[in-house]
Amino acid sequence: MTKKSAYQLTQSQKMMVFILSMSLYGLSNMFTELIPSVQLGVIELSVEYFAFIPLTLCILFHPLYAAVGAALGEIIFGELMLGQFGGIGEIEKFITFSLGMYIAGILVRNPLNRLQVGIAVMSGLIVHHLLGTIVDMGKVWVGIEELEAVEGLAQSVLIVEGVAFFNDLLFSGILFALLPTLYLVPRLYGKIEPLLGMKPRDNKVQYSLNELITPRLVVIGVVLAAIAIVTEFMAESDINIGVWEPDFLETFGDAFIWIVIGVAAIIAIFTIGIMLNKSKNKKNVRDVSNVG
Structure with a gap:
């Protein structure tokens, strides 16, 4: 029987994963700003995110930091x-997205198992979108936000939010999260980690679902979800703190997006360069030791 041991990274490696995920996903978000949405009747098809980037990093490296x-x-x-920061209301998006990506990452024991990767990805996306849907429905039911739906028909909120939920999950979720992640994870596993100076996760170590979804994780998840709901309600009730909207795009035009893209790209390239350099130094040290 294979002895179970936690996947370990050094503190500097965790920080590299954190910065790499931050810059790459931030970079991808800039490109989604440039992609127009398509309206098909009441359904709006838009690219919300390229979630395969954090999903791949969560599965291959460290779920929490990625x-x-x-x-x-x-x-x-x-x-x-x-210049589009919405203040305290952004906490809800931060928590729900982080929680969804983290859950997807910890559910994968064997990155070479596409079925396992697919189930984990969809589970993480469901958590992310479902929490957001619950918050949106709650704002309507509490009365702090108006719903553009059938007047006087309470059930219409379920229909509208339900359609939005499945639209996000099935369109952006499958095309820009599930399919690319299913392709990338098995192909990159065992190849990209050594290049960046890290060991691959042990795909022979098996954990039961009870060991992965612990009571502690459930409690933390519930608390974070509650915080997300409260902060979003506060933001919609004009108790919004920390709003920062200097209108950079209106001042400098859409070309300003390319400046932000450049900054994110430089940080990503710089981070990858550091990781590659550390990996090269480790290899040189091992080669010298072997010769000696």
């Missing part, structure tokens, strides 16, 4: 640097 890094990258590059 998930939080990606969520922070969206805030920094997709909102703060574009």
Whole structure:
């Protein structure tokens, strides 16, 4: 029987994963800003995210650091640097996205198992979108937000939010999260980690679902979801703190997006360069030791 041991990274490696996830996902968010949406009747098809980037990093490297890094990258590059930061209301998006990506990452024991990867990805996406849907429905039911639906028909909120939920899950979720992740994870596993100076996760170590979804994780998840709901309700009730909207795009034009893209790209390239350099130094040290 294979002895179970936690996948370990050094603190500097965790920080590299965090920065890489932050910059790459932040960079991808800039490109989604440039892709127009398509309206098909009441359904709007739009590219919300390229979630395969944090999902791949969560599965191959470290779920927590990759998930939080990606969520922070969206805030920094997709909102703060574009002058679109919504204050305390952004906490809800940060928590729900981080939680969804983290859950997807910890559910994968064997990155070479596409079925396992697919189930994990869809589970993480469902958590992310479902929490957001619950928050949106709650704002309507509490009365802090109006719903553009059938007047006087309470059930219409379920229909509208339900359609939006499945639209996000089945369109962006499958095309820009599930399919690319299913392709990338098995192909990159065992190849990209050594290049970046890290060991691949042990795909022979097996954990039961009870060991992965612990009571502690459930409690933390519930608490974070509650915080997300409360902060979003506060933001919609005019108790919004930390709003920062200097209108960079209106001042400098849409070309300003390319400046933000450049900054994110430089950080990503710089981070990858550091990781490759550390990997090369480790290899040189091992070669010298072997010769000696």
